[in-house]
Amino acid sequence: MLTLGVDLAAVDKRTAMAVVEWLPGRAVVRDLVVDVSDARIVAASEHVDKVGxxxxxxxxxxxxxxxxxxxxxxxxxxxxxxxRWRRRLAYRLTDEVVREETGIIPLSVAADRIAHAAFRGAGLLAMLAAAGHDVDRCGGGSVVEVYPAAALYRWGLVYRGYKSRGQHVQHAELVTALREAAAWLELGAFDGLCRRSHDAFDSVIAALNARAAAIGKAVRPSDEQRTVARVEGWIALPTGPLSDLIHGADE
Incomplete structure (x- = not known):
């Protein structure tokens, strides 16, 4: 299995993409790049099983x-x-589920700067659909919405503060903590880039989160929630520890 993780920014700069191959007992980062275009994301999606x-x-x-x-x-x-009315305007159903499950409040796509990335994301989804991908915003198709901070929380790792200015040491420590928690994950030559760029690191986490969704180890919307999630999107929050990713399904 191959998963693709994309940390999408409003523009190519600060957008990162990671490809992870899942093999018996181990996972290998096969590619990790920054400053990525929509066309490159679409091209990479042609060769993977799930895009996070x-x-x-x-x-x-x-x-x-x-x-x-x-x-x-x-x-x-x-x-x-x-x-209460303004809160319902600002946050999606899936945002509220993540808040209830983790205590983390996702950025509001209606009232925060994340909207700029979402504008780009809407165009990217159209490109992926045009390329033949099943773009189900609930995550049942080729693409799934992920939220690295919430995934890190689920996996018992530091999930906030590592993107702030002056936090390079803490960021490097987080990469070390990930490698200790998931000894089966091979960053190889991309270890340095992960430590230098939190965008690159987040794209790796997105690829791991995509794996959780692909093997049924992530929260899915209930039948009642699905109608709204098909329109608003649905965050695939991991349901268990990192070890689920390597032992959760047969290769």
């Missing part, structure tokens, strides 16, 4: 409805609790 995309795959349903209503001058605040 670190980017919201949609917007909150209520937010989309608000924009449409506002365009026609017909906005109505249905909830007397303004704070």
């Amino acid at each position: 995309l670190d980017c919201p795959l949609g917007w909150p349903e209520l937010f989309v409805a608000l924009v449409q209503a506002h365009r026609g001058g017909n906005v109505a605040v249905a909830d007397s609790d303004g704070a």
Whole structure:
């Protein structure tokens, strides 16, 4: 099995991509690159079993409805609790599930800078669909939405602070911690890049998260949640430890 992890930024710069091959008892990082274009992501997706995309795959349903209503001058605040109404505008169903499961609050695709990456992500999804991929925003097809911070939390690793300025030492320590927790993961010549670039590191985590989704070791939407998740997207939160990835399914 091959998985592709993409840490998607709004532009090519700061976008990273990792390809991981899953073999009996071990996983090998076969490629790791930064400053990646959409065309290169699409080309790489042709050769893998699952793509883990670190980017919201949609917007909150209520937010989309608000924009449409506002365009026609017909906005109505249905909830007397303004704070609760704004929260429902800002966060998707899957964001709330991640919050409940981990205590981590994902960035709001409707009200934070992550929206710029999501604009690009929408175009990338269209390109992947045009290339013949099954783009199911619930994660049942070729592409699955991942969230490295939540995956790191699930796996008992540091999940915040390593992207801040001046945190290079802590970031390098996180790579060491990953290698200790997953001795079966072979970074090889890409170890240095992982330590220098948190974008590269996140793309590796995205590829590991894609593996969790591919072998049924990630949270899936219930039948009731699926209708909304098909539109808003669904974060494939890992359900167990890192060891699940290497022992969770036959090769």
